Amino acid sequence: MCADMNRAVIFLSVLSLFFSNGTMALENTTAEFDSVGITVSLLNHRENDAFKQRINLAPFNRLNITVRDVPSDIWFIVLQIHTFQYNATLSYDKALLDKVSNRSLFGSNIGLYLKTYGITAPIQVFLKHENVYNLDALLVIITYGRNAPIPGGCNMEFDIKVSPYQKLHAENGMILVDTQPASILFSNGSSISCEKSPIQHKMYRLYLPRQDFTSDTYFDAITRMLTVQDIVQNGDEIPAGTLTSSMRRIYSAYTGTGSVYAMVAIYENYSSAYVPIFTYACSPLLYPESCKVLNDAFSHIICALVLIIGCLSIIIGYKYPSIDHSLPSCMIGGILGYIIALNTGDYSIAINVLIGSTFAILAAAISAVLGVCTWLRNISLGFLCACITYLYAPAWMFYVLEHNWLFWPMFISLILATTILLMTISYVAEIITRAIFGSYFVIVAIDYYTGSNLKYIIITIIRRITIPGFNLAFVYPPFQGAGMSL
Numbered sequence: 001m002c003a004d005m006n007r008a009v010i011f012l013s014v015l016s017l018f019f020s021n022g023t024m025a026l027e028n029t030t031a032e033f034d035s036v037g038i039t040v041s042l043l044n045h046r047e048n049d050a051f052k053q054r055i056n057l058a059p060f061n062r063l064n065i066t067v068r069d070v071p072s073d074i075w076f077i078v079l080q081i082h083t084f085q086y087n088a089t090l091s092y093d094k095a096l097l098d099k100v101s102n103r104s105l106f107g108s109n110i111g112l113y114l115k116t117y118g119i120t121a122p123i124q125v126f127l128k129h130e131n132v133y134n135l136d137a138l139l140v141i142i143t144y145g146r147n148a149p150i151p152g153g154c155n156m157e158f159d160i161k162v163s164p165y166q167k168l169h170a171e172n173g174m175i176l177v178d179t180q181p182a183s184i185l186f187s188n189g190s191s192i193s194c195e196k197s198p199i200q201h202k203m204y205r206l207y208l209p210r211q212d213f214t215s216d217t218y219f220d221a222i223t224r225m226l227t228v229q230d231i232v233q234n235g236d237e238i239p240a241g242t243l244t245s246s247m248r249r250i251y252s253a254y255t256g257t258g259s260v261y262a263m264v265a266i267y268e269n270y271s272s273a274y275v276p277i278f279t280y281a282c283s284p285l286l287y288p289e290s291c292k293v294l295n296d297a298f299s300h301i302i303c304a305l306v307l308i309i310g311c312l313s314i315i316i317g318y319k320y321p322s323i324d325h326s327l328p329s330c331m332i333g334g335i336l337g338y339i340i341a342l343n344t345g346d347y348s349i350a351i352n353v354l355i356g357s358t359f360a361i362l363a364a365a366i367s368a369v370l371g372v373c374t375w376l377r378n379i380s381l382g383f384l385c386a387c388i389t390y391l392y393a394p395a396w397m398f399y400v401l402e403h404n405w406l407f408w409p410m411f412i413s414l415i416l417a418t419t420i421l422l423m424t425i426s427y428v429a430e431i432i433t434r435a436i437f438g439s440y441f442v443i444v445a446i447d448y449y450t451g452s453n454l455k456y457i458i459i460t461i462i463r464r465i466t467i468p469g470f471n472l473a474f475v476y477p478p479f480q481g482a483g484m485s486l
């Protein structure tokens with residue numbers, strides 16, 4: 001280590017801070033400065049407590065983290081580092097900090113399992129980061145008793161033997177989160193066989209406010225997903241699909257909306273939490289543009305056009321029925337064109353949107369020339385209803401929706417049912433269609449500028465059609481004010 005590096009190092013003594021199991025208080029810590037690293041005392045901590053400490057590391061710095069005074073009823077701890085935007089390395093061995101190995105871990109939501117019961121050697125891990133900026137991080141230690149399942153104890157795939165962390169991978173409008181099964185130590189010292197493990201795993205998700213990339217919001221969200229009690233209280237449980245491994249979850253990505261994923265392992269009355277993992281579904285730091293869904297001048301213009309058409313439809317639509325009647329075919333044409341564009345080649349978004357709009361205009365023109373087909377309009381409304389139903393279907397429906405052979409017949413029957421229903425009440429239908437399409441156009445356009453999630457009504461179905469494997473994704477959107485006004 002560079003001797004000249006001025007290391008601010010802290011000794012923390014943490015005294016009876018806890019009011020009840022799992023509740024945490026971020027804490028009245030006293031700090032002392034010497035040159036060893038951070039020493040955390042777990043005196044007076046009980047099972048399932050969370051110790052939390054914000055740390056700030058100078059560029060290219062390293063830190064020794066030592067844990068001491070571990071009460072004797074604590075059998076193991078999960079020591080976690082959550083960094084804001086930058087990556088860091090956490091390692092069991094000082095010598096391995098510079099290598100990729102099976103005893104060190106690189107990332108921004110990382111954590112290691114440390115056995116504490118009957119250990120005499122100092123309990124120590126090493127943190128390093130190689131960013132040219134200060135590293136803003138949260139150090140977390142969660143304590144567990146002898147009966148708690150060991151997160152990642154039955155690891156078969158990750159590099160580190162016991163891997164309480166999760167892996168997140170974002171691609172193609174999907175977010176994949178992978179975890180390794182937990183293990184358990186019986187009181188007679190034997191552990192369960194990992195093949196037929198009786199341990200139950202549950203996955204939870206928490207959304208952040210959309211387009212909020214501040215560190216305070218980030219750390220606040222992480223803090224709410226650390227202990228089992230907090231996770232169950234703050235997160236939404238996500239069902240496992242029947243077509244994917246029970247240790248994997250796939251989500252539809254909401255670009256620019258942060259989300260925290262947490263996993264809980266439960267065995268009888270005991271439970272433990274994995275290291276939560278986080279994503280914005282884009283990189284606000286490296287590619288800020290990636291955090292907007294459609295992000296060029298061209299889509300601004302399209303949206304302005306859509307807004308104008310929508311307003312026209314609402315304001316003067318009853319005077320000029322032809323504008324009004326071509327709106328639905330315009331929308332369906334647009335979506336069709338966009339899907340065709342996506343499937344036929346690797347064009348940029350702008351070209352895809354252009355092809356989509358060409359189709360939209362063509363469809364509108366055709367329906368205007370051929371006169372008004374009522375059924376076409378009603379089918380479009382049925383389509384919109386089916387899309388909304390898909391997006392907002394309750395969690396238990398996921399078991400049905402993930403199967404393509406069940407989903408598509410249901411989707412089409414729903415369109416047909418809505419269409420037939422509207423045919424039977426054609427006068428009402430006309431009013432409804434006009435109101436809904438007009439306002440949907442207006443809302444989608446406004447939505448584009450304000451960034452709410454309404455556009456995902458259409459985006460989700462487009463993803464379902466164009467992205468292979470998207471049927472396995474959980475699509476339910478974040479609840480956020482503006483979105484529900486449709």
Ligand SMILES: *[C@@H]1O[C@H](CO)[C@@H](O)[C@H](O)[C@H]1NC(C)=O
Nearest residue numbers: 013015025026027028029030
């Ligand atoms: C922290 O503890 C010190 C003494 O132990 C006390 O004077 C101080 O008021 C406490 N601060 C808070 C925020 O509780």
Ligand SMILES: *[C@@H]1O[C@H](CO)[C@@H](O)[C@H](O)[C@H]1NC(C)=O
Nearest residue numbers: 001035036037062063064094
């Ligand atoms: C970290 O601890 C090791 C011993 O485990 C010691 O040699 C080293 O100087 C410490 N480094 C820092 C930065 O405190």
Ligand SMILES: *[C@@H]1O[C@H](CO)[C@@H](O)[C@H](O)[C@H]1NC(C)=O
Nearest residue numbers: 085086087106107108285286
């Ligand atoms: C952090 O690491 C991941 C995976 O290696 C990488 O994709 C990402 O760009 C890194 N982030 C930064 C800020 O370097």
Ligand SMILES: *[C@@H]1O[C@H](CO)[C@@H](O)[C@H](O)[C@H]1NC(C)=O
Nearest residue numbers: 101102103158159160161162
């Ligand atoms: C970790 O890596 C070392 C050296 O590469 C190897 O000897 C050791 O068996 C590995 N341990 C595990 C658990 O894979």
Ligand SMILES: *[C@@H]1O[C@H](CO)[C@@H](O)[C@H](O)[C@H]1NC(C)=O
Nearest residue numbers: 185186187188189190191192
């Ligand atoms: C240890 O206990 C568990 C359950 O309490 C039991 O299933 C297992 O067979 C026991 N193992 C040994 C070696 O006694």
Ligand SMILES: *[C@@H]1O[C@H](CO)[C@@H](O)[C@H](O)[C@H]1NC(C)=O
Nearest residue numbers: 147148266267268269270271
């Ligand atoms: C679990 O808790 C219930 C109620 O607190 C208790 O009756 C039961 O014996 C416990 N089971 C185990 C295996 O400890």
